Amino acid sequence: MTNVLKIENLHLSFRGYTGTSKVLHGISLSIKKGERVALVGESGSGKSVTARVILGLLQELRTSKIKGALEFNGQNLNTMHSSDWQALRGTDMSMIFQDPTSSLNPVFTIGDQFVEVLRRRTPKLEIKAALVRAAELLVSVSINDHERVLNAFPFQLSGGMNQRVVIAMALANKPALLIADEPGTALDVTVQAQTLRLMQDLTEQSGTSVLFISHNLGVVREFADRVYVIYRGNIVESGPTKTIFEKPGHAYTQALMSAVPRLTGGGIPEIEDDRVAFLAPSVFHDEVGP
Ligand SMILES: Nc1ncnc2c1ncn2[C@@H]1O[C@H](COP(=O)(O)OP(=O)(O)OP(=O)(O)O)[C@@H](O)[C@H]1O
Ligand SMILES: [Mg+2]
Secondary structure: OOEEEEEEEEEEEEEEOOEEEEEEEEEEEEEEOOOEEEEEOOOOOOHHHHHHHHOOOHHHOOOEEEEEEEEEOOEEOOOOOHHHHHHHEOOOEEEEOOOHHHHOOOOOOHHHHHHHHHHHHOOOOOHHHHHHHHHHHHHHOOOOOHHHHHHOOHHHOOHHHHHHHHHHHHHHOOOOEEEEEOOOOOOOHHHHHHHHHHHHHHHHHHOOEEEEEOOOHHHHHHHOOEEEEEEOOEEEEEEEHHHHHHOOOOHHHHHHHHOOOOOOOOOOOOOOOOOOHHHOOHHHOOOOOO
16 A cells, blocks of 8 residues: 655754754654554644644744655655645645634634635635535534534634534545544534544545544544554654554553553552553444434
8 A cells, every 4th residue: 555644754843042942853654545543642742743744834934943754645745845735735635733713714704714625626616516515514523504604703603613614624625634633622522423433434435544643542542543652752652553552562652551541430440451442432333413
């Protein structure tokens, strides 16, 4: 299988008033077509910055310094012109950001924003057809009063609704690579499970690859084919999900696994091999109605 994304020896540092801080120390990562890969690690370990480098967003900052090879669908991203990179974003590469409100424009309605997103892929798409497609996408994320939502501005919707809108927009153009950074944070578990299933369907039906960033190891165990563990800007371990969960090799991965609480019904639990199994939400397998 071919790689959709290949990162080799990626270094990232930021220049600040007090000097330079190194954030990524030569990480390497690859994702094949249709593969679901998780990136897990503690807060501040470098997960979101990795996603932003892949999208070419940090390259535009004057304070960042980036070294390393980046390849997407056989194209060398290092030499790609910023306008070509911009054309990739929202079409072949899309992202669900950790904070949904920051990815929606406050001065345009949700409907206008959907039209813009869909026209990135199909420039001549008529407004009416785009809005019909947008309504279908909203239903797929359990928003049934789509008429109201399409006419609303982001501030007129709840946080969870905005997050579902952002997810629907990210899936709209059937990207080759979807980066999902903590996609379920503001959602209840049923909608979270539905979102995961949508992403799973997309990988199976359209061959989309997913880079899934999450703190929820239970969900990672259910969703991902492979896992990379990042610690202080270094990939300390990677492998098939089953292997990583059953036989974590690196001390940090072992600590990460053992930090997951268990619902055993009393006291501080002993840690066994199936220590994270309980977190795998069973709703993930259940049918969730609209
Ligand atoms: N624009 C920036 N300028 C300077 N430092 C930054 C910038 N963006 C991120 N950092 C630093 O890079 C490090 C990694 O941040 P990142 O957002 O990738 O963490 P994370 O692993 O996504 O954490 P979390 O799980 O909390 O979201 C942090 O120390 C952060 O302060
Ligand atoms: Mg983050």
